Amino acid sequence: MKRRDFIKGVGVGSVATAGMVGGIQNAAAAKTIKWKMVTSWPKNFPGLGTGANFLAKTINDMSGGRLKVKVYGANEIVPALEVFDAVSRGTAQMGHSGAYYWKGKHPATQFFTSVPFGLTAQEMNAWLYYGGGMQLWEELYDQFNLIPNAAGNTGVQMGGWFNKEINSVEDLKGLKMRIPGMGGEVLKRAGGTPVTLPGGEIYTSMQSGAIDATEWVGPYNDMAFGLYKVAKFYYSPGWHEPGSTMEAMINKDAFNKLPEELQVIVRAACKVANQDMLADYTARNNQALQTLVNRHKVQLRQFPDDVLKKLNSLAQEVVADVGKHDKLSEKIYQSFTAFKNSVIQWSAVSEQAYMKARELG
Numbered sequence: 001m002k003r004r005d006f007i008k009g010v011g012v013g014s015v016a017t018a019g020m021v022g023g024i025q026n027a028a029a030a031k032t033i034k035w036k037m038v039t040s041w042p043k044n045f046p047g048l049g050t051g052a053n054f055l056a057k058t059i060n061d062m063s064g065g066r067l068k069v070k071v072y073g074a075n076e077i078v079p080a081l082e083v084f085d086a087v088s089r090g091t092a093q094m095g096h097s098g099a100y101y102w103k104g105k106h107p108a109t110q111f112f113t114s115v116p117f118g119l120t121a122q123e124m125n126a127w128l129y130y131g132g133g134m135q136l137w138e139e140l141y142d143q144f145n146l147i148p149n150a151a152g153n154t155g156v157q158m159g160g161w162f163n164k165e166i167n168s169v170e171d172l173k174g175l176k177m178r179i180p181g182m183g184g185e186v187l188k189r190a191g192g193t194p195v196t197l198p199g200g201e202i203y204t205s206m207q208s209g210a211i212d213a214t215e216w217v218g219p220y221n222d223m224a225f226g227l228y229k230v231a232k233f234y235y236s237p238g239w240h241e242p243g244s245t246m247e248a249m250i251n252k253d254a255f256n257k258l259p260e261e262l263q264v265i266v267r268a269a270c271k272v273a274n275q276d277m278l279a280d281y282t283a284r285n286n287q288a289l290q291t292l293v294n295r296h297k298v299q300l301r302q303f304p305d306d307v308l309k310k311l312n313s314l315a316q317e318v319v320a321d322v323g324k325h326d327k328l329s330e331k332i333y334q335s336f337t338a339f340k341n342s343v344i345q346w347s348a349v350s351e352q353a354y355m356k357a358r359e360l361g
C-alpha cells in the first residue's frame, strides 16, 4: 500500500510539474505581439488596400492571434510615399507598398515591382522565388534595415488614360503624365514629362489639368478612382508594368524579435497574399472593363505597334542605365535580364502559343 501510494505520489507530482511547464509555455504562447502595417494605399482601396488587409488578417489567423497586425491607410500615420522610411526606422513594423516608389533611395528597387517590357506576373514570381530575385531583393533592402517580401501582384496593367489619341511617338511629346518608375523615364526619353503622384491624388490632378494623362493600375482600380470621368481614351497594354509585384517590407529588428514560428507565418502569409491579389485582379478586371466600356462609354484603344516598338527600345536603354548605378544594381540587372531572356523562350511556346491557339476557336 505504502509503495503504491509513494508511486502514486510521484505520479501526481510529475503531472503537477508537467502541468506547470505547460502553463508557462501557454503563457508565453498567449503573449500578443502588436504590429502596425502602414500602406501606400487609401484605406480599404479595392485590390491594393484590401490586399494589405488580407495579408494582416492571414497573419492574425495563422498565428492564432499571437501576432496582431493593424493596417493603416495612406496618411493615417504617414503619407503614401513615406512608408519606406517609416518601416526602416521602426515607426511601423511593416509596410505594404510598391518597391519602385523608392527609386530615390536606390534605383535598383524598381526591378522588384515591374520593369517596362519586363516580366509578367507568372514570370516575375518565377524569378523571385526560383531565379535568385528574392535573395537580391533582400541584399538590397538589408542596408535599409528592411526585409522585403512579394505580397501581391496586379497582373498586366493598363497603358493609361488620355484625353487625346496616341497615334505616333510625336503624340507623347510634351505630355505630362503620372507614371512612376522606369516607365516614367521611358516616357521622358520619348519627349514626355513623367510625374510621380500617390494614387489618392490622381483624380484631382487630372481634373485640375495639373497632368494631361495618367496610368494607375487596371480597370478594377481605375474605375474605383473614377478616372473615366476625367479622361476619354483608355489605352492598353501596360507596357510599363507588365506584372507589378506589391511588397510587404518588414523592419528587420521587429522581425528578428519574433519567435521563429511567427517569422515563418509572416513569410508564408506574404506568399499567400501574393497569390491572392493576382487572382482578385484577374477575376475583377474584365468585369470592370465591361462596365467602363458599356456604361461609362470609355473608348478603348491600343498603342500602335510603332509606338510600342519605340518605347521598347527606349526601355532597354533605361533599364540598362539603372543597372549602371552601382555594383549591386549591376548584379540585379544582370540577373533580371538573363532570366527574362531565358524565360521568354519558354513563355513563347507555352502561355503565348496557347493564348494564340485559344483565339482561333
Ligand code: CA
Residues within 6 Å of the ligand: 157, 215, 216, 217, 241
Ligand atoms: Ca501603375
